[in-house]
Amino acid sequence: MTVNVPLYQAKAELFRTLGHPVRIRVLELLQAGPRPVHELLAEIDVESSNLSQQLAVLRRAGLVSSSRDGAAVLYTLSTPAVAQLLLSGRRILASMLADQEGLLAELRESADTV
Amino acid sequence: MTVNVPLYQAKAELFRTLGHPVRIRVLELLQAGPRPVHELLAEIDVESSNLSQQLAVLRRAGLVSSSRDGAAVLYTLSTPAVAQLLLSGRRILASMLADQEGLLAELRESADTV
DNA sequence: ACCGTATATGAAGACTTCTTCAAGTGATGT
DNA sequence: ACATCACTTGAAGAAGTCTTCATATACGGT
Numbered sequence: 001m002t003v004n005v006p007l008y009q010a011k012a013e014l015f016r017t018l019g020h021p022v023r024i025r026v027l028e029l030l031q032a033g034p035r036p037v038h039e040l041l042a043e044i045d046v047e048s049s050n051l052s053q054q055l056a057v058l059r060r061a062g063l064v065s066s067s068r069d070g071a072a073v074l075y076t077l078s079t080p081a082v083a084q085l086l087l088s089g090r091r092i093l094a095s096m097l098a099d100q101e102g103l104l105a106e107l108r109e110s111a112d113t114v
Numbered sequence: 115m116t117v118n119v120p121l122y123q124a125k126a127e128l129f130r131t132l133g134h135p136v137r138i139r140v141l142e143l144l145q146a147g148p149r150p151v152h153e154l155l156a157e158i159d160v161e162s163s164n165l166s167q168q169l170a171v172l173r174r175a176g177l178v179s180s181s182r183d184g185a186a187v188l189y190t191l192s193t194p195a196v197a198q199l200l201l202s203g204r205r206i207l208a209s210m211l212a213d214q215e216g217l218l219a220e221l222r223e224s225a226d227t228v
Numbered sequence: 229a230c231c232g233t234a235t236a237t238g239a240a241g242a243c244t245t246c247t248t249c250a251a252g253t254g255a256t257g258t
Numbered sequence: 259a260c261a262t263c264a265c266t267t268g269a270a271g272a273a274g275t276c277t278t279c280a281t282a283t284a285c286g287g288t
Contacts, residue, residue: 008142011203012135019130020246021123028122037265050247052266057245062210071255071264079209085202089125092195096176134276151235164277166236171275185234185285 017061018085022046022054026075030064031083036072131175132199136160136168140189144178145197150186 018024025044029035037055041048055075058064063082064075077083132138139158143149151169155162169189172178177196178189191197 006135007207008138009135010207011200012133012138014203014206015129015138016133016245019126019133021120021126024122024126024129038263041264047248048265049249049267053247056266068254073265079206081202081206081209085199085206086125088195088199088202089128092193092199093121093124093128095193095195130275152233155234161278162235163237163279167276170236182284187235187284 014061017057017063018089020054020057022051023058024086026051026054026058027063027077027082028086030075030077031086034074034076036069036074038072040075128175131171131177132203134168134171136165137172138200140165140168140172141177141191141196142200144189144191145200148188148190150183150188152186154189 018027022044026040029040029043037048037051041051044051046054055064055066058075059066063078065078066073066075068074132141136158140154143154143157151162151165154169155165158165160168169178169180172189173180177192179192180187180189182188
């Protein structure tokens with residue numbers, strides 16, 4: 001999937017994989033170390049089958065890997081480089097919010113989700 | 115769009131915005147400085163109306179801003195932090211390819227685009 | 229005023245991704 | 259062997275994104 005494909009396309013796929021709130025939360029939780037699914041489930045507000053689906057997306061993309069631990073399944077970040085990426089994301093958001101402070105009022109005039 | 119919304123959702127939206135090959139290429143080209151649309155068009159293999167659509171996505175997300183320069187329109191990165199993010203992306207890809215070198219053969223058995 | 233080049237926009241259909249549901253597997257305790 | 263807990267999977271409709279086409283706007287030159 002990330003192999004044998006133009007670089008910018010592989011990059012787009014990587015970012016697209018991160019483009020989902022549940023997947024972001026999973027990766028953030030996994031930064032602190034491996035965790036079983038039921039712990040993730042306790043912290044993320046989502047149905048268990050949905051969480052499984054999203055974990056499968058992360059697995060296919062190679063961002064996490066899983067291993068069985070008794071009845072539980074442990075998930076682990078495949079590379080600590082993921083933490084860097086999330087950090088950069090946080091920085092951009094911060095820098096954009098700073099820039100846009102003046103626009104706040106204007107934005108609030110339209111509906112929340114616009 | 116990035117305002118008034120849980121942080122992890124804002125982050126997901128940011129990453130989703132990056133999740134398109136044309137948009138990635140645009141951002142990478144803009145790292146070197148502002149550029150008019152026709153120059154981007156010359157380097158990215160895409161129809162001009164499609165490029166416009168993708169530029170609009172980047173504008174709405176606040177990642178770039180545009181200004182007119184005569185008949186041309188110049189696009190600029192809104193924040194240099196974007197460069198960091200792209201760099202992190204590149205690093206992850208590198209570290210994943212390194213990990214997966216052993217899987218190369220296996221992957222090549224399936225079709226190119228799988 | 230008109231033409232050409234540069235760019236943007238709206239709308240429609242194809243395509244992809246999301247969520248949910250029902251059913252499935254595997255491990256543990258009784 | 260059975261029940262239960264932990265997790266995964268496949269399928270289907272809803273929702274979202276992409277690409278393309280036709281049309282629109284802005285500017286500069288003649």
